[in-house]
Amino acid sequence: MELKERILQEADQLFHAYGIRSVSMDDIARKAGVSKKTIYQYYKDKDDLVSVMVHEMLSQDIRHFQHISEKAQDAIEEVILGAEQIKKMIRMVNPVVVFDLQKYHPKAWSIYKNFKEQYFLGALIRLMHRGIEEGYFRKDINVEILAKMRVEQVQMGFDPTLFPFDKYNVMDVQWAFFDHFIHGIVTLKGYSKLIQYRQVYYQNEKLSQSLPS
Structure with a gap:
């Protein structure tokens, strides 16, 4: 699985578990095991990811x-x-x-x-x-x-x-x-x-x- 897809998958799991608003980009980075900087290489911001x-x-x-x-x-x-x-x-x-x-x-x-x-x-x-x-x-x-x-x-x-x-x-x-x-x-x-x-x-x-x- 490509990193971009994995980030999306991990974010999806967090959103469905806790709702979108309560999940931060830091939470997604920790769940995906990457830095926020890496996430921003693929997604402009949280709204783009959503x-x-x-x-x-x-x-x-x-x-x-x-x-x-x-x-x-x-x-x-x-x-x-x-x-x-x-x-x-x-x-x-x-x-x-x-x-x-x-x-x-x-x-x-x-x-x-x-x-x-x-x-x-x-x-x-x-x-x-x-x-x-x-x-x-x-x-x-x-x-x-x-x-x-x-x-x-x-x-x-x-x-x-x-x-x-x-x-x-x-x-x-x-x-x-x-x-x-x-x-x-x-x-x-x-x-x-x-x-x-x-x-x-x-x-x-x-x-x-x-x-x-």
């Missing part, structure tokens, strides 16, 4: 979602596998990181917003049209409105003013949103498909609980 980290993370997420889209046999499986991928992403993210990004790192936050408003929204709209064509999603839904709602739900689940971290588990909030969303758009055919996939993915306890019995 921006690169967010870009790399989202690029990887896009590749995962694209693979899911190609792999899924139908829209129901795609939305379930997509939700599973989001769950993996959430497990890797300290909720404080999202708050720190929005408040203290506007450049990195802009990268995230572009991902949300361009790729994520577009992918969800495409998925919902696929579900309608396959007969799994209702034809009478407003795709654009519900897609935007779903995108905002994911971010809303990280908002400590709505769901304080000492009171709500982020994963529970996100799965409640997913459960509400998917049940609101499926047809009877889609509902039956959900039952089938519940059996396929039964080993995932949380996913099984979110689907109808």
Whole structure:
């Protein structure tokens, strides 16, 4: 692994463990076993390092979602596998990181917003049209409105003013949103498909609980 990548990896681990604001460049240098001067050879400042980290993370997420889209046999499986991928992403993210990004790192936050408003929204709209064509999603839904709602739900689940971290588990909030969303758009055919996939993915306890019995 190149030194630049190792520095980024060590910084990412610190950020996800303690939040971005509380981690200094000195902390990153000690964790990576290098001097701050060495870090500055690759990254202009902490904000630059955070921006690169967010870009790399989202690029990887896009590749995962694209693979899911190609792999899924139908829209129901795609939305379930997509939700599973989001769950993996959430497990890797300290909720404080999202708050720190929005408040203290506007450049990195802009990268995230572009991902949300361009790729994520577009992918969800495409998925919902696929579900309608396959007969799994209702034809009478407003795709654009519900897609935007779903995108905002994911971010809303990280908002400590709505769901304080000492009171709500982020994963529970996100799965409640997913459960509400998917049940609101499926047809009877889609509902039956959900039952089938519940059996396929039964080993995932949380996913099984979110689907109808």
